[in-house]
Amino acid sequence: MKSNTRLWSQLQRAAHARGFSTTSRRLDNYTFIGLGQMGYQMARNLQAKLSPSDTVRLFDINKAAMQKLAEEMKTQQAGGAAVQLSQTAEEASKDADTVITCLPEPQHVKSAYESILRGVGAPKDTSSRLFIDCSTIDPSSSREVAGAVSSALPDAKGHFVDAPMSGGVVGATAGTLTFMLGAPESLVSRIEPILLRMGKRVLHCGPQGTGLSAKLANNYLLAINNIATAEAMNLGIRWGLDPKVLAGVINVSTGKCWPSEVNNPVPGVVETAPSSRDYKGGFGIGLMRKDLRLAMLAAQEADAKLALADRAKEVYEEAEKEEQCKGRDFSVVYRWLGGKE
Template structure:
C-alpha cells in the first residue's frame, strides 16, 4: 500500500508526530517530505522551538499546543519519546478526558510508537488504547541511529496484528528502508531490547580492547583493520569507533557529541534486564555492564555524550 493510497482527504490525510528530538526531528522531516503535498503533518514537542522550526522549514506543517490536539487532528500518530513514562503520559493524554472525534475518519486511529520502552508498559498501553475504542497501538522501535533517521535508512522492529501490517508498513517505509514484523504487539520492543543488550556489551568490549592496544603499544588503526576482517568485527569497531580520529564522522571524532547518549544506552540495558526478569531469565553479563554504565553516568558530561565515550572513561580510571 503506498503512502498516497493511505492518505485521502480530511483527517485521513493528516499525520501526527510527537517527539522532535535527536531522532524524531529528522524522521518528521522525512515524513513531511514523502506524504502527499495535500496532506498535513501536525507536530508537538515540549520544546516549542523545534516544532516552530519544522513549520518554518516546510509547508503543510501545523504546530499543536498539546499531544491531545495532535490526536484530535490526525488519523495516524507517530511517537518518538525517550522513556516509558513519557510514552505513557503522552498516550494517556491523547485518550483523555473524552473520546477522540471520529468525524472524517474511515478507519481507526493508528498509534505507532517508535520509542524504545519495556514490554510491560507497551503492552499495557496497547490494552488501554484498545479498551478505550479509540484506535490501535503498535510498537515499532528502530535501529540505525541519527544517520539512519536523517537518511531514512532505519530498520523498524514491529509488534502488530496481521490486519495492521499494510497500514503500518505504508507509514514506516517513508522513514526507513527495512520493516520487520516480528510478531504480535510487544514483539518489536522485545527484539529491540535484545539488539541493544548486545550493543551495550559490545560497546564496552570494543572500548576495553582499544585500551589494551594502547597499553600494549599496538597501532589502533592496524588493530581496527584486523578486527574488522576477523571474528571481533562489530558495530562499535566498524561504524562507531570509540577512539577519536579512526572514523572521521564518528561521534568520538567530534568530541563524543551526537550519536547514542550513554544515559539512553544504559536506559535500554536496564529495560532489557527488567524485561528478561519478567520473563523468568536472569542475564549475567548485562548486570555487570549496567553497573559500569551507571558509573559513567555519574559524570554529568559523559552521561549525555555518545556511548563510545566509554573509552575515555576507562582511560580516566
C-alpha cells in the same frame, strides 16, 4: 497491446517506489507527538513525503521546537503535507487517522496516551485509527498502553503498535532508519508505507510488543560489545599494537562487531566515528544506559538471566558521571577506561 501492458507495469512499479497508490485515496490526517532529536527529523521527513492534500499536526511540550519545525516545513521546496500546531496531545490527535509518538520514557508515553484517548473517538467511517509508538520503552508498558487503546476504541476501531527504530539522529535526518515493528500481520501493509517515509527498512518482528523486545535485545548486545571492544582495543594498544592494525585484525576475525568496525572507540581508527570528533554526536551514553536498564527490566519479567548486565550498568553509570564523558557517544567508555587518545 504488449506496449500497454509494459506501460501499466512501469506505472505500478513507479507508484510502489514512491509509496503512492494507483487507486483513488481519501485525505489523511496525521499527528506527530514528540519532537526531540529523533522525532524532529522523523516528522520533517514524514511531512515532506506526504501529499499536499494531507495534514500533519504537531505537538511537543517544547513550543519553540514546534514553531521552528513548522517554519522549516513551510519554507522547504514544493510538496509536503499541510502543517498545523496544537496546544495539547488531545487537540493534536482528535481527528487524526494516524498518530505517531516518539517520546523519551515509559511515563511520557503513558501520559501522552491518557491525553490522546480523552479526545479520540471512534472514526466516523468504516476505517480504524492507527497509533504508532516509536519510543523505546519496556514491552510491558507498551502492552499496557495498547490495552488502553483497545478499551477506548473497541471493535478494532483503534490499533496501537510499537515501532522503535535504529539508526540514530544521523539516520533520522537522512531518512535511513530501520524500524522494528510489533503489530498484527494484517496491519503491516498499512503501517509499512508510513514508516518508509521516515526510514528505509521495516522489520516485522511479530505481534504488538515484539518490536520493543527485539530492539532491547539488540541494544543489550550492543552495550556489552561496546565495553568489550573498548577493553580489547585498550589492551592491545598497551601491548604496543598500532590501533589501526589491531582493528584491522579484529574486523576480519571472530571479534568483529559493529563497535569495532563502524563505531570504533579509539580516535582516528574510523574517521567517521564519534570517537574521532571528541565522542560528540552518535548514540549518547545516557540513552545506552536507559536502554540497558529497560532490557534488564524486561529480562526480569521474562525470567531471563543476564550474567553481564549488572556490571555493564555500573560501567555506563560510572562513565556518565565523569565530566569528560557525560553527554557523549557511548563509545566514550574507552576514555573512562583510560585508553590512549
